[in-house]
Amino acid sequence: MPDHFTTLSIRMSEALDDSGAGQYTVMERRRTFMWRERMMMIHFQVLGDNFECFHFGSQSEGTTTPGLQSDIDFLVSQNDENIMKFWGDWEAGMRNLLMLHDDINTPQQYLLQLIREYTPEPETRLLNDLYVRKDTEQVLFSSERWKQDIEFRYKDSGEVTKCGPSVCWLPNWDMVYAMPVRKPLPEIQHWIDRCKGRYWPPVQLLDAAQVAPCFLVPAGHSDSDYKREEWRLSPNLIERMLMFSFNMTQIKCYIVLKLINKSLFAKIVGDSITSFHCKTIMFYSIERTHPSLWFEHHLMVLLRFCLHVLKKWLRMGRLPHYIIEGVNLLDGKLAKKKQRRLLVFIDSMIRNNLHDVFYIGIDNLGCRLRARSALRIGQDGELGRACLRNSMSLLLKFECLNVFLQFIMEVITYRLKKTNTNFEKTIQYKLRNLLEYSTNVRYKPVALEYIEHLYALQNSMQSSHCLRLRNVVHNETVRRFQYSLKTDVASSRLKLASLLYASGHLHSAVRVLEDVEKRYHSKVKTVCSCRDIKGDRDLLVFASMKSDNCDNGFNEPPFALCVKFVRQEAYCAPYILWFEMNRNITEEEVAQRTHSQNRFMDCAEVDARPFVHYLQYVTYRGLGERGKQLHAMGELESYICDPINQINLYHDETSLNLLGHCYEMEGDYERALHYYEESLSWFDTNNAANWHVQRVQRLISS
Known part of the structure; x- marks a missing residue:
């Protein structure tokens, strides 16, 4: 380990604290998004929809910073279907779907065959547009048609975008409608057996993973002949449990990996490497290191180890899925030429003792590292950190209230x-x-x-x-x-x-x-x-909102x-x-x-x-x-x-209408008319000011 790595590790950890990745903010994000998850769960149940809701990804894990601009990942699990692994799983009165997997399907990909509702026999009719017929006469539930159906249902809600399994009409959201698989799966059991006896994942987590449902999300493999019909098996809940088991050093190491990816790797390979690739590297790295190493003063050494793990997989041309065996996460994501270019860059980073971290532009991380030198945080730094922490806490509460309403x-x-x-x-x-x-x-x-x-x-x-x-x-x-x-x-x-x-x-x-x-x-x-108002979510808006600074009691x-x-x-x-x-x-x-x-x-x-x-x-x-x-x-x-x-x-238009009415009650009709017309300058249609203008004009003319 280079002599300066311990000092640099502390500086990096403190710079992350100043960037909004401190323990308080991480836990605040988690609490907020778990609250939102329960809120949406209740919401769907109260409305009579048999759904469960989950927030996955960086926002709910707390593994993001303002500069990373992470999307909100939301999964809606529809519980009206019975996903069958074997014929004995059939249930009367439900839409039954049998998971099919053979040599044609790549690992993690399944076809769903429709089984009759009241007899355990294959359905032969195309009951609606969501179903297609396979060459073997099997009736399959099409993942692509399901996404098209969701897109049609929400076409009036806003501009609908489709990306992978996500169909969403909200900006900065990834919304996936999925189906839960509650039956034991050999893929998960194989992973649990592989992990037994290791330091990590802990035994309690493996026990919980045995009963956690997985999800079938509407996404086919890019090279499959049945990519419009295929569904991808996703162990999201298990992955979230793994993320929630991270300590703060592991969380910070993961965040720095994402910052390196978005600031440095992106210049070489674009957006080919994703947060999920970084997360997978973290899983393998934590599994293969002793828990005693995961402390703040080792952060740069651990980061270098993670890059060694990525370097190894790039040299082999494959990054295996951490849980589901046989899945190469580089397939369809990173071409061989880009893999070689990235490998050369990472090798250079390691030989230069990670000096490139000083050039991370997101959240001004590189500047923060350079400005600190080897000095400890001064009083101003502490105040800056407290102000940012408070601002982010208020922003999270604001967005939570906004979503609630x-x-x-x-x-x-x-x-x-x-x-x-x-x-x-x-x-x-x-x-x-x-x-x-x-x-x-x-x-x-x-x-x-x-x-x-x-x-x-x-x-x-x-x-x-x-x-x-x-x-x-x-x-x-x-x-x-x-x-x-x-x-x-x-x-x-x-x-x-x-x-x-x-x-x-x-x-x-x-x-x-x-x-x-x-x-x-x-x-x-x-x-x-x-x-919405442009800028109403800027952190500066929330920087001075702490109510105990206001002497109102x-x-x-x-x-x-x-x-x-x-x-x-x-x-x-x-x-x-x-x-x-x-x-x-x-x-x-x-x-x-x-x-x-x-x-x-x-x-x-x-x-x-x-x-x-x-x-x-x-x-x-x-x-x-x-x-x-x-x-x-x-x-x-x-x-x-x-x-x-x-x-x-x-x-604005309603407030101006109230002010205009005050002047109207004062008998100052000219001034009232002025404010009603000002209201119409904001919205000239669907504005009650149109009624008020007509009324006041009649009063003036009479």
């Missing part, structure tokens, strides 16, 4: 509104389903948060129904709102304030609004489920959800927001809406901060407190017109 609340309310059943009764039914999950220790925190949001929606709808019938809103109804006030800083409280205003309890509404103002400090970030996460009223909540909302539930003037405007816009166009949705000031204005107006009324309107106008707040204004 987008995939849960939006989809549920949109789906429920489209059904012919009673909306409120359906919500009650979903709440009962969620209560079952709240008794499960693993799912309880997610289920309770889910319940808070749905309960708030149900309570608001009941209050609206009461007001529509001109009944008095009882104190018990108001008290129920307390169970949902923890959803965020403002939105649930603002719904309560809006209800109190609508029911004539103006003094109580003022008290709630004062409470919101105390909580709503200057660092609160808006979270919207239906729109509260320790809530500094996020405010947009306030949303569905039509069943209309009587809890100010009358001006009713126009937002009917944004279109012509049917042509409705036809122009995208799939995502359809989810909120029939609702009223407004950013929380402008809504605070608007509610203050109308409430103080009702109380006859003119000074406070005008102050609230000034605050509303100042907030909307200040460019610094644009990063938190997702519904």
Whole structure:
């Protein structure tokens, strides 16, 4: 080992900490994505879909940094099929699919033969377009046609991209629809037997691997005659267990391998080497080294050992899959000429004692290493690291909330509104389903948060129904709102304030609004489920958001959800927001809406901060407190017109409509018209401002 490797190892480890790959951030990523996984699991079950969901890959493992820009890997396991390994696995009443593998299929690849639902006999009919007939008259379930079917189902959700087994309509996501194989597989047992008696993987992991399901993903081998029909066997859960068994030195070594690949290897072989190749190299390297070596001060030695392992496989022209025997991960990925070029480069790296790591540009890692020299981190470095750690933690929470709203609340309310059943009764039914999950220790925190949001929606709808019938809103109804006030800083409280205003309890509404103002400090970030703002996920946005720096006396996460009223909540909302539930003037405007816009166009949705000031204005107006009324309107106008707040204004047109309405109530119709027209400059169709302009023009002309 070169004399300077110990020092360089420490410097590399500290540089990774400063780049967002420290232990705290790694574990925070894991916790966040496991939470998201459970959230989506509950989501599908509540909607009646027999799915399981899994987050795999770098984001859920915590093995990424901001500069690596890793995609989000998501697998949906459909449990409606029974995958048979042998004829004895057949089950009546299910779609049965028999795994076929012969000399024609490469290792890891299977064909799926359709077996009849009520008798254990091969199906001979092509029951739908997903099935094709093989030369031997066997009816096969086509992987390519299944992907085409998924693409068709989600064609209105956004631009659908296909890459390998993934069919996705979300940017920066890889989404795979797969089928679980719960039967024992000889490939997995062979690997378990091979690993027994080694330091790693541990015995407990091998025991868990015996019962962990594998997945059949829709991907054929590039050289196969049946590549459009083949399914690839993927032991994703076992691979995730292996990754979760890594210590911090192993995680950092893997991250540096990925950084070398993306910064240095990519200049030679493009994107031919993937994160999965790096992961496989790590598996072999950890298996073949003593656990006592995996410590921080050995990081560069271990990295060099990993490169030796890759060098060996490149010389042989094959990189074996770590779990499934007979699979060469270089097939179809890296041509022989590129393998030789990469081999020469790696050999040069090793002979130069890994000096090339100083030229890694991602996350400024090379600069961080050079700047540190052999010095220890100073006070500024510690502050920088703490700030980055805090920013990434807040970004993870922000994205988690965003996904929660987008995939849960939006989809549920949109789906429920489209059904012919009673909306409120359906919500009650979903709440009962969620209560079952709240008794499960693993799912309880997610289920309770889910319940808070749905309960708030149900309570608001009941209050609206009461007001529509001109009944008095009882104190018990108001008290129920307390169970949902923890959803965020403002939105649930603002719904309560809006209800109190609508029911004539103006003094109580003022008290709630004062409470919101105390909580709503200057660092609160808006979270919207239906729109994005360019740059709203930049780490700099979250760099100074730590709420305990703000002397407001509260320790809530500094996020405010947009306030949303569905039509069943209309009587809890100010009358001006009713126009937002009917944004279109012509049917042509409705036809122009995208799939995502359809989810909120029939609702009223407004950013929380402008809504605070608007509610203050109308409430103080009702109380006859003119000074406070005008102050609230000034605050509303100042907030909307200040460019610094644009990063938190997702519904500019609605906020401008509220401001225009304030001027309309003031009798200043020219100013009101100005703001309504300003609203139309953002969106000239599907905008309630079209109604307001017509109304104000009539007032001016009369």
